[in-house]
Amino acid sequence: MKEKLLLYKTKISEYWKKQSGLQKTTIIGLPLLLIFVISLTVFFTTKSTLVPLYSNLTPQETGQIKATLDSRGIQSEIADNGSTIKVPEEVVETLMVELAAEGIPDSGNIDYSFFGQNAGFGMTDNEFNMLKLESTQTELANLIKGIDGINDAKVMISMPNDGIFVKDSQAEASASIVLNTKPGYRFEQEQIKSLYHLVSKSIPNLPTDNIVITNQNFEYFDLENEENLAVVGNVASQLELKREIERDLQRQVQKMLGTMMGPDKIVVSVTTDIDFTQENRQENLVTPVDPENMEGIDISVERITETFSGDGAQVGGLSGTGENEVPAYNTGGQAGSGDYERIEERVNKDVNRITKDIVEAPYKIRDLGIQVMVEAPDPKDPASMPQERVDDIERILSTIVSTSINQDVNNQLTQQEIQDKIVVSVQEFNGKSTTVSETPVISAIPLWVYILGGLLVLGLIILLFLFLRKKKEPIIEEEVPETEPVFFDHIPDVNEEKESEATVRRKQLEKLAKDKPEDFAKLLRSWLADE
Numbered sequence: 001m002k003e004k005l006l007l008y009k010t011k012i013s014e015y016w017k018k019q020s021g022l023q024k025t026t027i028i029g030l031p032l033l034l035i036f037v038i039s040l041t042v043f044f045t046t047k048s049t050l051v052p053l054y055s056n057l058t059p060q061e062t063g064q065i066k067a068t069l070d071s072r073g074i075q076s077e078i079a080d081n082g083s084t085i086k087v088p089e090e091v092v093e094t095l096m097v098e099l100a101a102e103g104i105p106d107s108g109n110i111d112y113s114f115f116g117q118n119a120g121f122g123m124t125d126n127e128f129n130m131l132k133l134e135s136t137q138t139e140l141a142n143l144i145k146g147i148d149g150i151n152d153a154k155v156m157i158s159m160p161n162d163g164i165f166v167k168d169s170q171a172e173a174s175a176s177i178v179l180n181t182k183p184g185y186r187f188e189q190e191q192i193k194s195l196y197h198l199v200s201k202s203i204p205n206l207p208t209d210n211i212v213i214t215n216q217n218f219e220y221f222d223l224e225n226e227e228n229l230a231v232v233g234n235v236a237s238q239l240e241l242k243r244e245i246e247r248d249l250q251r252q253v254q255k256m257l258g259t260m261m262g263p264d265k266i267v268v269s270v271t272t273d274i275d276f277t278q279e280n281r282q283e284n285l286v287t288p289v290d291p292e293n294m295e296g297i298d299i300s301v302e303r304i305t306e307t308f309s310g311d312g313a314q315v316g317g318l319s320g321t322g323e324n325e326v327p328a329y330n331t332g333g334q335a336g337s338g339d340y341e342r343i344e345e346r347v348n349k350d351v352n353r354i355t356k357d358i359v360e361a362p363y364k365i366r367d368l369g370i371q372v373m374v375e376a377p378d379p380k381d382p383a384s385m386p387q388e389r390v391d392d393i394e395r396i397l398s399t400i401v402s403t404s405i406n407q408d409v410n411n412q413l414t415q416q417e418i419q420d421k422i423v424v425s426v427q428e429f430n431g432k433s434t435t436v437s438e439t440p441v442i443s444a445i446p447l448w449v450y451i452l453g454g455l456l457v458l459g460l461i462i463l464l465f466l467f468l469r470k471k472k473e474p475i476i477e478e479e480v481p482e483t484e485p486v487f488f489d490h491i492p493d494v495n496e497e498k499e500s501e502a503t504v505r506r507k508q509l510e511k512l513a514k515d516k517p518e519d520f521a522k523l524l525r526s527w528l529a530d531e
Helices: 004-017 019-048 059-072 089-101 113-118 125-146 189-202 225-263 387-404 416-418 447-470 501-515 518-529
Strands: 052-055 076-081 084-088 151-156 176-180 211-215 266-275 280-287 299-312 338-349 352-359 364-376 422-427
Touching: 004 189, 052 113, 052 518, 059 084, 059 089, 084 447, 089 299, 125 151, 125 189, 189 211, 211 416, 211 447, 225 338, 225 364, 387 416, 416 422, 501 518
Parallel strands: 176 211, 364 422
Antiparallel strands: 052 084, 076 084, 151 176, 266 364, 280 352, 299 338
């Protein structure tokens, strides 16, 4: 038995020595790869997938559910800073029904069901009012939590005391609400308005002015009045327009100076003063057609000329003494001669009548300031920035300021006033600001899938390579030595000489001793042992 083991060991060692390095790697690597793949498959197939059982829990509710699951021996995990508890996917529905039947989780809040379970005749009015207020707050908070974007809500209601007399005016209630909103969720004004009306109609005599709503970040949700809604929208649009103008100017300056100095060597800040005053007016202008002579255009011309020349007639008539006579009228006198001429010219002129309906621009840039920080070529040495380069930057900014500000005809900016609106500072940048935030893309496929796929592909490539190589190599038959000598009946010689059986055996033994002395020695030992 020992000799057989030694023989097998010798065969294996000889076979291993004949293999190349790649074949040895394949012989060892393939079983290890197979074991690794089987281990991964078993691990991921037997691993339990945990899914959320409850979310948005308080620490008290999480602790209660965790203790219940541990007592039952169910695997669980707490996530999201204690607000979520996870269990295996296959038992989540069963656990949800069983825990709900047991009243778990129990938040400890008092709702309307408390009165049906614990109300009795021994309850005083003060206790009843307190429980009623607490249950109203709880139910209103549960109602608000059902709105999209709200994780949790806390409600505090202040109810006024009833008056002694019936005709006493009833005081108004007030409410304070703190919402725990989802990160990044933005409420529209219509949603805020609905939330205010929901709270107002849930509490008697509670106007919307007595309601304060805020979130966990101390941001107020204010209800905008209908009268001020147009004004607020107008102001918001003006502020947005102001930011857009500043952003466009900043990008323009940043792009231009960044090309000259480098994008990471320039920081630009732009501030503006915008005049949103709008004016609609109508102008009725009358101007002469000929401004030099201040005359209009002739519409119509009428010229009248009268001339008379000749002797005059005798003076006639009665003396002014009778009833029908003119007093003191000279009825006597001499007749005379004379000339008469009258020239009359009538010219109708017209002027330019201009009617202008003027609507001014929606905004004017009354003032503009540009602040630029530049990093020198050698950040440690601000003096390495040439003064000529700083002067070029100031000239560029002066042009932008002079062409952007609205300047009246009678109020032109001087060069000194433009320079006062520009600041160029050469500083060392201790930190680089990034304007674009890159969010890492998380692949939905786990990493182990890629690793497993890569190993399988590698194994297939190795097997294909060995298969192709085996096809090309000739088949080499090796003579396997046997433990017992093999005797042939007759081996004909080349010379066709007849040999005896003893001669044939002798030649076979000589050949075996020459080619494989170890096997020949084993054969002799076996013969000696038999004898």
